[in-house]
Amino acid sequence: MSHAGASLSGRLPIRPQIPILQAMRASDLLCSRPEGLYCPPGDFFIDPVRPVARALITHGHSDHARAGHGAVLATRETLDIMALRYGEGFAGMMQAATFGETIMVNGVAVRFHPAGHVLGSAQIAVERNGLRIVASGDYKRQPDSTCQAFEPIACDVFITEATFGLPVFRHPPAHEEIARLLKSVAQFPERTHLVGAYALGKAQRVMRLLRDAGHDRPIRIHGALAKLSDYYVSQGIDLGALQPATVDDADRADFAGSIVIGPPAAFSDRWARRFADPLSCFASGWMRIRQRARQGGVELPLIISDHADWDELTATIRQTGAAEIWVTHGREEALVRWCELEGISARPLHLVGYEDEGD
Amino acid sequence: MERFAELLDRLVLTPSRNGKLRLLIDYFRNVEDPDRGLALAAIAGDLTIAAVKPAMLRALVAERVDPLLFGYSYDYVGDLAETVSLIWPASPNTKADRPLSLAEVVERLQKASRSDAPKIIAGLLDQGSIPARFAITKLVTGGLRIGVSARLAKQALADLGSMAISEIEELWHGLNQPYTELFAWLEGRAPKPQSRAKALFRPVMLANPIGDGDLEKLDPAEYAAEWKWDGIRVQAVCEGDLRRLYSRTGDDVSGAFPDLADAMDFEGALDGELLVGSPSATGTFSDLQQRLNRKSVSDAMLKRYPAFMRCYDLLQAGGEDLRALPFLERRARLANFVDTLNPSRFDLSPLVAFDDWHQLEAKRSGPPHPIIEGVMLKRWDSPYLPGRPKGPWFKWKRDPHTIDAVLIYAQRGHGKRSSFYSDYTFGVWSGPEGAEELVPVGKAYFGFTDEELRQIDKYVRDNTVERFGPVRSVRADRDSGLVLEIAFDGLARSTRHKSGVAMRFPRISRLRWDKPAAEADRLETLKALLDE
Numbered sequence: 009m010s011h012a013g014a015s016l017s018g019r020l021p022i023r024p025q026i027p028i029l030q031a032m033r034a035s036d037l038l039c040s041r042p043e044g045l046y047c048p049p050g051d052f053f054i055d056p057v058r059p060v061a062r063a064l065i066t067h068g069h070s071d072h073a074r075a076g077h078g079a080v081l082a083t084r085e086t087l088d089i090m091a092l093r094y095g096e097g098f099a100g101m102m103q104a105a106t107f108g109e110t111i112m113v114n115g116v117a118v119r120f121h122p123a124g125h126v127l128g129s130a131q132i133a134v135e136r137n138g139l140r141i142v143a144s145g146d147y148k149r150q151p152d153s154t155c156q157a158f159e160p161i162a163c164d165v166f167i168t169e170a171t172f173g174l175p176v177f178r179h180p181p182a183h184e185e186i187a188r189l190l191k192s193v194a195q196f197p198e199r200t201h202l203v204g205a206y207a208l209g210k211a212q213r214v215m216r217l218l219r220d221a222g223h224d225r226p227i228r229i230h231g232a233l234a235k236l237s238d239y240y241v242s243q244g245i246d247l248g249a250l251q252p253a254t255v256d257d258a259d260r261a262d263f264a265g266s267i268v269i270g271p272p273a274a275f276s277d278r279w280a281r282r283f284a285d286p287l288s289c290f291a292s293g294w295m296r297i298r299q300r301a302r303q304g305g306v307e308l309p310l311i312i313s314d315h316a317d318w319d320e321l322t323a324t325i326r327q328t329g330a331a332e333i334w335v336t337h338g339r340e341e342a343l344v345r346w347c348e349l350e351g352i353s354a355r356p357l358h359l360v361g362y363e364d365e366g367d
Numbered sequence: 368m369e370r371f372a373e374l375l376d377r378l379v380l381t382p383s384r385n386g387k388l389r390l391l392i393d394y395f396r397n398v399e400d401p402d403r404g405l406a407l408a409a410i411a412g413d414l415t416i417a418a419v420k421p422a423m424l425r426a427l428v429a430e431r432v433d434p435l436l437f438g439y440s441y442d443y444v445g446d447l448a449e450t451v452s453l454i455w456p457a458s459p460n461t462k463a464d465r466p467l468s469l470a471e472v473v474e475r476l477q478k479a480s481r482s483d484a485p486k487i488i489a490g491l492l493d494q495g496s497i498p499a500r501f502a503i504t505k506l507v508t509g510g511l512r513i514g515v516s517a518r519l520a521k522q523a524l525a526d527l528g529s530m531a532i533s534e535i536e537e538l539w540h541g542l543n544q545p546y547t548e549l550f551a552w553l554e555g556r557a558p559k560p561q562s563r564a565k566a567l568f569r570p571v572m573l574a575n576p577i578g579d580g581d582l583e584k585l586d587p588a589e590y591a592a593e594w595k596w597d598g599i600r601v602q603a604v605c606e607g608d609l610r611r612l613y614s615r616t617g618d619d620v621s622g623a624f625p626d627l628a629d630a631m632d633f634e635g636a637l638d639g640e641l642l643v644g645s646p647s648a649t650g651t652f653s654d655l656q657q658r659l660n661r662k663s664v665s666d667a668m669l670k671r672y673p674a675f676m677r678c679y680d681l682l683q684a685g686g687e688d689l690r691a692l693p694f695l696e697r698r699a700r701l702a703n704f705v706d707t708l709n710p711s712r713f714d715l716s717p718l719v720a721f722d723d724w725h726q727l728e729a730k731r732s733g734p735p736h737p738i739i740e741g742v743m744l745k746r747w748d749s750p751y752l753p754g755r756p757k758g759p760w761f762k763w764k765r766d767p768h769t770i771d772a773v774l775i776y777a778q779r780g781h782g783k784r785s786s787f788y789s790d791y792t793f794g795v796w797s798g799p800e801g802a803e804e805l806v807p808v809g810k811a812y813f814g815f816t817d818e819e820l821r822q823i824d825k826y827v828r829d830n831t832v833e834r835f836g837p838v839r840s841v842r843a844d845r846d847s848g849l850v851l852e853i854a855f856d857g858l859a860r861s862t863r864h865k866s867g868v869a870m871r872f873p874r875i876s877r878l879r880w881d882k883p884a885a886e887a888d889r890l891e892t893l894k895a896l897l898d899e
């Protein structure tokens with residue numbers, strides 16, 4: 009597996025280990041509450057699932073970024089995306105965080121670092137009295153030219169997601185999957201290739217990958233993707249010619265041979281029926297499992313994920329050098345077991361309310 | 368190996384027959400020898416390699432992966448071969464400098480002995496990519512289950528070379544893996560492969576049903592009539608020391624009928640109907656059923672239900688191919704030929720004398736034996752042509768109220784049948800040629816014996832596509848499916864059914880294990896009965 013981002017091999021420079029109990033207990037710095045991950049000394053939440061007074065948001069996916077908080081601290085892109093989705097007044101107060109810059113919140117040092125998940129996505133490092141916890145949010149290690157690459161941060165406790173936390177999830181390089189899509193387009197030129205991809209991140213990444221593979225025809229997009237795709241373009245990410253996939257029956261034949269991208273939910277409704285002999289494709293890490301493709305009636309599964317696969321998860325855990333791992337957001341048990349086998353202390357962090365919108 | 372693995376994956380998920388054909392044709396066109404020929408053999412189910420039990424795969428993976436992690440994974444994935452292919456750790460010391468070819472994999476698997484098979488398989492899994500590992504595990508555990516029949520693969524070959532499928536079927540048994548000569552011929556780079564092999568199958572000639580108003584246009588003097596025997600259409604071929612009994616689709620069924628095969632001592636090729644009993648005492652269809660779908664035939668069975676062949680046609684006599692001759696002449700040669708054969712195993716299918724269609728109609732509706740299902744009309748001057756040419760041969764069935772339908776769904780029964788799938792929904796073909804679909808036309812839950820129920824139940828379990836509670840959908844497409852002959856008392860128009868027709872009192876009158884699904888009736892045939 010090759011990665012253009014930070015290398016997966018090798019650990020970060022060793023940080024002097026601070027005896028955790030002596031300084032402060034990790035659970036005193038971050039703990040789980042019904043609203044989400046909470047920092048008592050800083051009095052803030054990370055990605056809370058209910059409205060709270062002060063929220064730090066890792067990225068714009070709707071299960072992490074909700075409307076109605078008093079104050080929100082997030083990257084500029086995440087704030088923009090939230091405004092696009094929820095309207096300008098989505099929170100009482102917004103503050104933009106710059107990658108690498110330290111912000112003090114009630115005596116707790118907070119820093120945002122790129123997570124490589126979607127545009128603007130961040131890990132959040134929380135530090136006090138020499139104890140550093142990094143909440144990864146959602147992240148991946150495969151190269152993605154639509155967002156900044158994941159940066160491994162040395163820490164005492166690493167909170168990792170586990171969406172694909174089973175050793176069977178091994179994502180192939182995304183460009184190989186795009187090559188399969190283009191091969192199918194050449195093989196079935198009379199059919200419309202309908203690609204299901206989530207509206208934020210995945211859709212734009214697929215567009216960009218198609219361009220990188222030399223596909224220069226206009227890409228037809230579902231209306232639900234327009235605003236976010238325009239936003240990506242405004243941030244300097246060239247997606248090539250995009251055209252709305254909304255035309256009357258007279259143009260039906262026009263779609264033959266073209267690639268249409270839409271949110272997966274749109275595939276079951278009338279929207280999908282307008283296309284010439286559609287060939288249904290779905291860009292998702294879940295497509296690794298054949299039964300998932302079969303159940304969804306997917307004819308061409310594309311294993312393209314914005315989450316870390318098993319090998320990326322385990323390599324990242326090693327790389328952070330963290331003595332303790334908290335696992336959340338997916339299949340905790342297998343990753344906890346792996347840590348146990350590796351002699352790393354680990355426990356599941358039971359947070360409620362997260363679905364896999366991003367994949 | 369990658370391209371083969373990709374082909375398998377795409378075939379499984381591609382629902383349409385035409386889509387599958389395109390994938391196969393492109394694969395055969397783009398992949399070089401010998402890989403494509405081996406893929407062909409694997410898809411046609413003719414590839415012989417070391418087979419291993421799933422337990423052995425589990426043991427191999429247990430040596431490499433934590434059992435708990437494997438357990439979580441297997442629970443999630445649900446398929447052993449798939450789990451193994453994904454979880455198999457990349458091996459640092461056997462880095463492949465080049466990707467595995469299918470030929471290499473097959474060669475190593477064919478050389479493997481029972482004792483070193485595990486080691487060889489592990490070595491291949493170490494060397495392969497994830498898709499390659501999946502294909503390898505599927506190959507060694509037997510059964511690719513990709514929804515592609517040998518017949519569809521042959522159709523792809525025919526399309527590749529722009530030939531009729533009958534040309535491929537005719538050659539098929541004489542070809543050797545990896546079919547290099549065949550591909551060279553299909554690509555126009557070499558002449559047609561010479562049939563070195565003996566006793567080859569000859570594509571069968573079939574009849575069209577008599578439709579409304581057809582008879583008025585035909586001259587009775589130009590046609591011979593013959594009973595239509597409802598046994599199994601077979602072709603008996605002997606050449607040198609080789610004897611083969613073929614089904615109408617070219618499958619070798621000699622093994623199921625050793626008694627008949629043993630009696631085949633002639634030089635030539637005969638077309639006829641396999642029946643049970645003896646020429647002087649023809650058995651019923653239920654007698655015949657005793658000999659169908661059995662893996663092995665006991666001596667008692669052979670005594671009680673002996674097989675014999677009622678001969679329709681002579682295609683080859685000694686070194687002479689008779690197929691271009693008119694039926695009249697072939698029929699005369701056939702009569703002489705059958706005279707030289709063992710009379711307890713072979714007889715001549717009698718002609719039915721008639722002067723006009725009314726006379727024939729009277730005979731048709733009162734046949735002399737229950738296993739007669741109608742009459743055949745054959746033009747005296749017709750050569751023997753493969754397939755179903757329009758005009759020379761017609762079939763005129765006895766009972767207008769039977770159709771051949773394909774089993775689509777099966778539901779668990781009640782009471783003493785609750786452990787069996789005993790309620791059957793069946794359908795007939797509808798839609799344009801090349802895009803036929805099965806439309807459900809009715810449901811039947813009786814008309815079969817307990818033994819037949821067990822056979823259908825097994826078929827349902829072996830061919831389940833999906834389950835919805837007590838109902839299973841059964842594999843049913845142009846290339847595979849169970850044909851049921853359905854008898855019914857009447858037919859009415861219906862707006863409640865998608866098909867537009869509703870049957871009165873449908874029941875299964877026969878299981879047609881021998882009949883290809885593609886040859887079941889069409890909805891039009893059923894609708895034509897509405898106007899009667």
Ligand SMILES: [Zn+2]
Pocket residue numbers: 069071072146337362363364365366
């Ligand atoms: Zn998430």
Ligand SMILES: [Zn+2]
Pocket residue numbers: 067069072125146365366
């Ligand atoms: Zn996300």
